Amino acid sequence: MNTINYEQEIIRLKAKIVDLEDRLAHCITCSNRVKQSIVEETTIEQNTLLAMAEQDKQNELFSRYKLCEANWVTIPEGVLYHSEQAISAFKMLTTPITFEMFDAYCAATNQQPPGDSGWGRENRPVINVNLQNAIAYTQWLSEQTGWHCQLPTEQQWEYACRANTVTHYWYGDIPDPRMMVMGTGKTMPTPGHRMANPWDIYDMHGNVWEWTLSNKGDEYILCGGSWYNKANWLTSTARNISFPNFCNNNWGFRIIRELE
Numbered sequence: 001m002n003t004i005n006y007e008q009e010i011i012r013l014k015a016k017i018v019d020l021e022d023r024l025a026h027c028i029t030c031s032n033r034v035k036q037s038i039v040e041e042t043t044i045e046q047n048t049l050l051a052m053a054e055q056d057k058q059n060e061l062f063s064r065y066k067l068c069e070a071n072w073v074t075i076p077e078g079v080l081y082h083s084e085q086a087i088s089a090f091k092m093l094t095t096p097i098t099f100e101m102f103d104a105y106c107a108a109t110n111q112q113p114p115g116d117s118g119w120g121r122e123n124r125p126v127i128n129v130n131l132q133n134a135i136a137y138t139q140w141l142s143e144q145t146g147w148h149c150q151l152p153t154e155q156q157w158e159y160a161c162r163a164n165t166v167t168h169y170w171y172g173d174i175p176d177p178r179m180m181v182m183g184t185g186k187t188m189p190t191p192g193h194r195m196a197n198p199w200d201i202y203d204m205h206g207n208v209w210e211w212t213l214s215n216k217g218d219e220y221i222l223c224g225g226s227w228y229n230k231a232n233w234l235t236s237t238a239r240n241i242s243f244p245n246f247c248n249n250n251w252g253f254r255i256i257r258e259l260e
Contacts, residue, residue: 096125125252131244134253148258154214161204170197175231180206208252226250
C-alpha cells in the first residue's frame with residue numbers, strides 16, 4: 001500500500017495554485033487589453049463620426065449662408081485702450097460681410113440685392129447698405145443659425161481692430177498702403193492680399209466704413225475708413241456718422257455674435 005507524502009502533495013498543490021493564479025492574471029491582463037483596445041477603437045470611431053457630422057454641418061452652413069465657423073474668431077475679454085472700458089469676450093467675423101453672404105440673404109428673403117457700382121460682387125465687401133439693412137441681416141442670420149448675431153458697438157469694433165495695440169494702426173503709426181485698402185477708387189476683395197491683425201481679422205483699416213450700433217442722437221457711427229479715404233481717416237479711432245436710412249458705395253458692415 002502506497003503511503004501518501006502529504007508535504008510533497010501540499011507543495012505540488014500550492015505550485016498548481018500559483019500556476020493557475022498566473023494563468024488567471026494573464027487572462028485578466030489580456031482581457032483588459034482587449035477591452036481597452038475596443039474602447040479606444042470605439043472612441044476613435046465616435047470622434048471620427050462626430051468630426052464628419054460637424055464638417056457636414058459647416059459645409060451646409062457655408063452652402064446656405066456663405067459663412068461658417070471658419071469665418072469667425074474669438075475676441076478675448078480685455079480693456080479698451082485709452083478709455084479703460086472693460087470689453088467682454090465675443091466672436092467677430094474675420095471680414096466685412098461680403099456680397100455673396102448678403103446676396104444669399106436677399107435670395108432667401110426675396111429682396112432686391114444692393115448694387116456693386118460695377119466693381120464686382122462675390123468676396124468684395126457688400127456696399128450700398130444702410131444701418132437698417134445691416135440689422136435686418138443680423139436678425140435673419142440669427143434666426144436661421146441659432147447664433148446671436150448683431151453689429152458691434154464702436155467700442156467693440158475699436159477693441160477688435162486694435163488687438164491689444166496702442167498705435168494709430170494695428171501694425172504701427174506709419175500708414176502702409178500695402179496693409180489697407182485706401183485711395184483705390186473701388187472696393188477690393190476681402191481678405192485679399194492684406195495681412196490680418198494679431199487676432200486674425202482682415203480689413204479693419206480701409207476698404208469700407210463699417211456700421212456700428214453706437215449712435216450720437218439720431219445718427220449712427222461707422223468705423224475704419226474706406227477705399228475712398230486717405231490714411232488719416234483709416235486709423236483705429238477714425239469715425240464717420242450718418243442717419244440709419246442712408247447708404248453709400250464705401251459703407252458696409254461686419255458682425256459679431258455672443259459666445260455659446
